[in-house]
Amino acid sequence: MRISAQMKMADLVHINFELLSVLQRLMIPFGFKDKSVSTVCNENNVDVDFFLALTQWFLNRDEFPQQELMNYPPEWLIGYLQHTHKCYINYQIPRLEKEIEQLDQLLNAPDHSAQVMIHFFKEYISEFSEHIEEEERVAFPYILGVEKVVSNKITYKEFVEEYKDYSIGKYLENHTDLEEKIFDLQNILLKYVPPPTNNCHFTNLLIEIYRLGKDLKDHTLLEENVLIPKVKEMEITLAKLAGKQ
Amino acid sequence: MIRILIAEPSYILRKGLIQLINELPDTSEIEVVGSHLGLIEVLNHFSPDLVILNTSIAVAIPMEEIKIHLPDTSKIIHLINTPLPPDSTSQQISIYDSKLVLQEKLSHYIKPEQVHDDEENSEELTSREKLILKHVALGQTNKEIASSLFISTHTVISHRKNITRKLDIKSVSGLTVYAILNGIIKMEDIS
Numbered sequence: 001m002r003i004s005a006q007m008k009m010a011d012l013v014h015i016n017f018e019l020l021s022v023l024q025r026l027m028i029p030f031g032f033k034d035k036s037v038s039t040v041c042n043e044n045n046v047d048v049d050f051f052l053a054l055t056q057w058f059l060n061r062d063e064f065p066q067q068e069l070m071n072y073p074p075e076w077l078i079g080y081l082q083h084t085h086k087c088y089i090n091y092q093i094p095r096l097e098k099e100i101e102q103l104d105q106l107l108n109a110p111d112h113s114a115q116v117m118i119h120f121f122k123e124y125i126s127e128f129s130e131h132i133e134e135e136e137r138v139a140f141p142y143i144l145g146v147e148k149v150v151s152n153k154i155t156y157k158e159f160v161e162e163y164k165d166y167s168i169g170k171y172l173e174n175h176t177d178l179e180e181k182i183f184d185l186q187n188i189l190l191k192y193v194p195p196p197t198n199n200c201h202f203t204n205l206l207i208e209i210y211r212l213g214k215d216l217k218d219h220t221l222l223e224e225n226v227l228i229p230k231v232k233e234m235e236i237t238l239a240k241l242a243g244k245q
Numbered sequence: 246m247i248r249i250l251i252a253e254p255s256y257i258l259r260k261g262l263i264q265l266i267n268e269l270p271d272t273s274e275i276e277v278v279g280s281h282l283g284l285i286e287v288l289n290h291f292s293p294d295l296v297i298l299n300t301s302i303a304v305a306i307p308m309e310e311i312k313i314h315l316p317d318t319s320k321i322i323h324l325i326n327t328p329l330p331p332d333s334t335s336q337q338i339s340i341y342d343s344k345l346v347l348q349e350k351l352s353h354y355i356k357p358e359q360v361h362d363d364e365e366n367s368e369e370l371t372s373r374e375k376l377i378l379k380h381v382a383l384g385q386t387n388k389e390i391a392s393s394l395f396i397s398t399h400t401v402i403s404h405r406k407n408i409t410r411k412l413d414i415k416s417v418s419g420l421t422v423y424a425i426l427n428g429i430i431k432m433e434d435i436s
Binding site: 062063064066067070112113115116117120123124177179180181183184185187188191192193220224225226228229 | 256259260263275277278279280282283286287290412413414415416418419421422423425426427432
C-alpha cells in the first residue's frame, strides 16, 4: 500500500510494527497521540519525504528506492545507520551473547558442541564490532568530508589534509564476510547442531539470529546501493577539484 | 536454490519478471537493481547464478566488467526492449515475448531442484571431501593443502566448492565448527 504524510503515525506502526525500528533509528520518540506522520516528522526535524521513502521500503521489500534515497544528503542516512549501530552494540549483541552463552544448557550434547558455537559467535561479534567501529571511525567521517568539499563547506586543501589517501573502495572489502558468517551460523544451528532440550528457548535464539541477519542485509543494501554510489559520484567531482589544484 | 538478479530500470517489468519467476516450479532467491549504480557491488555479494540484464543497463557498464564480478558458472539473459525474431536463443528475451515463450526460455535456466533422500544422491561429504575439510578447518590455505595431499590447487578449490555447496557453509570458521561438531577434527586441534 501507499502511505501518505497525512496518515496518523500510530496507524502506520499498526500496519507494520517493524517500522518501530525505523522510528528508533531516526530518533523519533513515541507518544504520538493522534498526530500525523508529517507533524511528528517536523517536530523531530526529520524530512518527511526521507521518512516516507524509508518507510515505504520497509513495507514493500521488493522496491528499493535507490534513486530517491541518493538525492538526500548522505548525513541523513549516516545518522540512520549510526543509530542502528548503537542499538546493536548497546542492546542486541550483548543480549544475543548472553543467550548464546546458555547454549551448553540447551544442547543435548555430550561433547564440545556448545563451546564451539559460543566460540564461533564470540569471534563473529568481535569482527562485527570491529567493522562497525571502522565505519564510525573512518568511512562515515570520510563520506561526510567528501560531501562538505563538494558542497563548498570546506576547502579541498582542508579535506586532503584530513583524509590523505582513503577512498571508498577500501571500505567495501569486509562487508560480504559478515553476512556470510551469519548465514553460516543460521545453517549450523538449524541443520547440524544436536537437537536442543529446550525447544522454546532455542527457537527464540534462532529467530533472533535470523532477524540480525536480515537487518544486516538491509544495512548492506543501504550502504552498497545508496551511500557508496553516492560517494563514488562525489569522488568524481573531487577528482576534478584535485585536477584544478 | 537458484539465485537470480534482475537488473531492470522499469518498475513494471521488474514486478512482472518476479511474478513470472515465482510461477516456475523452483524456489529462487531474487534480488533486484534498478540501475547500473551499485550493480557491481550487488554482483559481488549476492553472486547470482542467473542475471536478467536489461540492455539499457548493460550499455552503462562494459560487459567484461560485469563478467569479472560474476562466478564462472553464472548465466546472463539479456532483456531487450524491442521484439525478437521467432527463432531467437534462450539467452535473449524481449519485453514483447509471450508468457509461453518467456516461461520456456526461463525454464532452461531455472530447473526444479531434485530432492533425494536416498543414500546415493545424499549431500553427505565423500571421504575425500572430509579430508580436505579437515585441512581447511585446521586453518591451511588452498596451496598448503594442495602440497600436503599432492594434488593441484585447482582440485582443492573444486573440492571446497562442493563442500560449501553440500553443507551451505561458506566461511572457514563456519566450516571449522562443522568439522568439530562432526568429529572430523578435535577441539584441541585448534588453538
